[in-house]
Amino acid sequence: MHNFESVSLDKAYRLFNLGATTLVSAAHEGQSDVMPAAWACPLDLSPCKATVVVDKSHYTRQLIEKSGFFALLLPGAGIVRETLALGSMSRNDVDDKLTRSGAEFSNIEGYPMPFVQGSVACAVFRVLSEPHNESAYDLFIGECVAAWADPRVFTNGHWHFESAPEALRTLHYVAGGTFYAIGEKIEVA
Amino acid sequence: MHNFESVSLDKAYRLFNLGATTLVSAAHEGQSDVMPAAWACPLDLSPCKATVVVDKSHYTRQLIEKSGFFALLLPGAGIVRETLALGSMSRNDVDDKLTRSGAEFSNIEGYPMPFVQGSVACAVFRVLSEPHNESAYDLFIGECVAAWADPRVFTNGHWHFESAPEALRTLHYVAGGTFYAIGEKIEVA
Numbered sequence: 001m002h003n004f005e006s007v008s009l010d011k012a013y014r015l016f017n018l019g020a021t022t023l024v025s026a027a028h029e030g031q032s033d034v035m036p037a038a039w040a041c042p043l044d045l046s047p048c049k050a051t052v053v054v055d056k057s058h059y060t061r062q063l064i065e066k067s068g069f070f071a072l073l074l075p076g077a078g079i080v081r082e083t084l085a086l087g088s089m090s091r092n093d094v095d096d097k098l099t100r101s102g103a104e105f106s107n108i109e110g111y112p113m114p115f116v117q118g119s120v121a122c123a124v125f126r127v128l129s130e131p132h133n134e135s136a137y138d139l140f141i142g143e144c145v146a147a148w149a150d151p152r153v154f155t156n157g158h159w160h161f162e163s164a165p166e167a168l169r170t171l172h173y174v175a176g177g178t179f180y181a182i183g184e185k186i187e188v189a
Numbered sequence: 190m191h192n193f194e195s196v197s198l199d200k201a202y203r204l205f206n207l208g209a210t211t212l213v214s215a216a217h218e219g220q221s222d223v224m225p226a227a228w229a230c231p232l233d234l235s236p237c238k239a240t241v242v243v244d245k246s247h248y249t250r251q252l253i254e255k256s257g258f259f260a261l262l263l264p265g266a267g268i269v270r271e272t273l274a275l276g277s278m279s280r281n282d283v284d285d286k287l288t289r290s291g292a293e294f295s296n297i298e299g300y301p302m303p304f305v306q307g308s309v310a311c312a313v314f315r316v317l318s319e320p321h322n323e324s325a326y327d328l329f330i331g332e333c334v335a336a337w338a339d340p341r342v343f344t345n346g347h348w349h350f351e352s353a354p355e356a357l358r359t360l361h362y363v364a365g366g367t368f369y370a371i372g373e374k375i376e377v378a
Contacts, residue, residue, distance in 0.1 A: 017227050018361040018369060019208015038206050041230035043242060043326055051240060051328070053232060077375060084377050133322065137232055137330070139240070159363055172207040172361075172371060174348055180207060182361060183372025186266060188273050 001106060001115050001122060007147035011157035012048040015074060015121045015149060016040065018159070018182060020170035023073040023083065023119065024052055026063035027112040033060040034098060034116060036087040038173040040072055048144035050125060055138050059091035064127060070142060071113045071124045077181045078167025079103060079118035084177055110146070120168050121154060123147035190295060190304050190311060196336040200346035201237035204263060204310045204338060205229065207348070207371060209359035212262040212272065212308065213241055215252035216301040222249040223287060223303060225276040227362040229261055237333035239314060244327050248280035253316060259331060260302045260313045266370045267356025268292060268307035273366060299335070309357050310343060312336035
């Protein structure tokens with residue numbers, strides 16, 4: 001998260017408004033995992049809340065449940081291959097999944113879950129316990145406690161991809177190995 | 190929905206995987222409303238479920254609650270102005286909001302809620318009643334009962350914006366009058 005800038009909690013929802021595919025990062029007692037999730041979405045403005053769907057089969061899920069926290073990262077187009085790799089293996093089967101993914105990891109300031117280099121934003125959420133949603137729908141609700149973004153693409157609550165390298169555009173997953181990058185800005189006066 | 194093609198219910202989630210901004214359409218006893226919602230997200234694959242956040246202040250909400258159904262449309266970039274207009278007025282204050290928005294409406298085949306011309310996809314959802322989510326989070330869960338897409342941009346479960354007019358690209362809202370259109374396809378082998 002070198003050179004990232006803090007995002008105020010009342011603007012953090014704008015990181016997720018675009019609907020980009022996320023990486024869900026979690027850690028507990030020295031174990032960590034990161035998995036891609038296209039199904040993440042803002043839920044409230046201030047304080048920012050978000051939902052994310054994490055299936056019971058994912059190793060990440062127990063880390064979320066045990067720690068009570070998760071981070072949502074926004075991978076840039078430059079790490080599309082690593083993003084896919086993080087969803088193609090499970091830590092249930094492959095203990096060194098994170099290493100094998102080819103992604104590079106660093107620390108999220110003040111939190112135990114890993115940051116993935118090449119992501120353009122990061123927000124940490126405290127789980128708001130909703131056992132029925134978690135059990136019936138694999139749906140987790142979190143309240144944002146901290147957020148950061150790469151100032152090359154997001155400053156003062158606004159995205160500006162057009163002035164940054166293509167590798168920093170958000171990814172929007174379809175299926176298989178197919179994504180779209182975010183495109184042109186449209187301003188309605 | 191002229192020339193739209195049906196989308197199978199096990200592929201309908203792919204309409205929403207991109208995280209595009211939606212239009213929420215609902216009708217009850219001859220009253221109808223359409224509002225933009227960036228906070229819509231897939232929840233399950235098959236049958237396709239989705240979540241959408243609809244605040245208590247919106248006229249659309251009572252139509253969803255009374256009818257038990259809502260549709261999620263994906264407005265194309267060609268109707269960005271109309272999409273914004275549908276979120277700038279409330280039918281609580283402006284009875285002819287739909288007319289004033291400048292959007293053109295037609296029927297969704299077999300359902301009462303309006304379709305907005307210039308949208309590139311449409312899915313109808315039956316509300317799965319979850320009173321706590323609706324009350325505490327303004328979060329509605331729906332199960333898809335029918336879906337369609339414009340074959341110029343979506344066929345056989347896949348998007349192909351690159352072969353279609355720019356006006357058919359999905360919209361991804363930031364704030365104010367600012368959107369991004371979906372951009373370049375990225376295929377990872």
